Amino acid sequence: GKADAAETGLVPQWLTFLAEADQLKSIYRASRLIDDSRFENSAEHSWHIMLYAMVLADQAGQDVQIDRVLRMLLIHDIVEIDAGDAPIHGQVDHAAMAAKEEAAAERLFGLLPQNQYQDLHRLWHEFEGAETPDAQFAKSVDRVQTPIANLENGGGSWVEYNVTLEQIDQRVGVPVKRGAPDLWAWLRPQLLAHFDKLQTA
Amino acid sequence: GKADAAETGLVPQWLTFLAEADQLKSIYRASRLIDDSRFENSAEHSWHIMLYAMVLADQAGQDVQIDRVLRMLLIHDIVEIDAGDAPIHGQVDHAAMAAKEEAAAERLFGLLPQNQYQDLHRLWHEFEGAETPDAQFAKSVDRVQTPIANLENGGGSWVEYNVTLEQIDQRVGVPVKRGAPDLWAWLRPQLLAHFDKLQTA
Numbered sequence A, B: 001g002k003a004d005a006a007e008t009g010l011v012p013q014w015l016t017f018l019a020e021a022d023q024l025k026s027i028y029r030a031s032r033l034i035d036d037s038r039f040e041n042s043a044e045h046s047w048h049i050m051l052y053a054m055v056l057a058d059q060a061g062q063d064v065q066i067d068r069v070l071r072m073l074l075i076h077d078i079v080e081i082d083a084g085d086a087p088i089h090g091q092v093d094h095a096a097m098a099a100k101e102e103a104a105a106e107r108l109f110g111l112l113p114q115n116q117y118q119d120l121h122r123l124w125h126e127f128e129g130a131e132t133p134d135a136q137f138a139k140s141v142d143r144v145q146t147p148i149a150n151l152e153n154g155g156g157s158w159v160e161y162n163v164t165l166e167q168i169d170q171r172v173g174v175p176v177k178r179g180a181p182d183l184w185a186w187l188r189p190q191l192l193a194h195f196d197k198l199q200t201a
């Protein structure tokens, strides 16, 4: 019918966006794979934290809609294609980074038809704002994945960035306590044990 | 409360599964990134086709639940950690591969608590079976991503595997026509043009 034809007319526009998104596979993060073989890229990271969100769903508050969280995590790093990855423990000019990411969101989501641009732009802003229960749980899983990998591989990016437990309490603990408090209650003693061992070593 | 404590007791089990899943980032496919820089791994592939499913949702039948499709695609390749990736145009003993993948699903999803094992094992079987509308749409996006990338990068894995248009009609066309018929109607002429150009070259 007419609607189908009109929709199929959008295929090239959809595919332009999807091809552009392929570049997220070439944005490398400060964190490494658990087997320490190489740096992790933001596309596979996004996949992994979606799996975290689905598997750890019981750790989310009752008002969290996991399927909305999954969609949020699916698109949360796409802005890095233009803006790059800002390592959580690196030195960053936050205002300049926010402006770069906003421009990236407008260009990249702007490749899509207007209604989809609006939906995804709004969803990304909700994630960044970290004020809704969905966004707070999404932020939690985004923040815990690297510490958990670092615990598995002897410190990982903490070593390179000279990260202290106090910094982790601030940059990981604060958001994770908000979005997944029981998970933080479990993780904090593991972190303490790791950093204690470093000091006595 | 008691329930929370019991749930937090599952954290090590969840994290064992999530750490094991990290290995999907080291399973390389026959297909390459669009910029041709390297082979694609199955974790970033899974991320990308979830983005396909969300963006191309209008191409799905009305009885398709995109959020179920996303969950299906999130876990669809995890069995490759044990069973490896079977290139769609390679020579494969399908019965042997199915047995390997079944064992992989039991071991890997079996790392999770029983209720989650059952949910994910069933969801993976539904994907593999390709009989429900959700699974058929999921299969469609899984199958179109590589041809679309190959069209962008001059043939990609078709060249290495000596793939013909007839083979694509069979292995890509049949499932995509079933799950996303308008998308196939759009894609088929592009494929024809690509292979025609090869013959006259």
Ligand SMILES: [Ca+2]
Binding pocket: B076, B077, B142
């Ligand atoms: Ca696949």
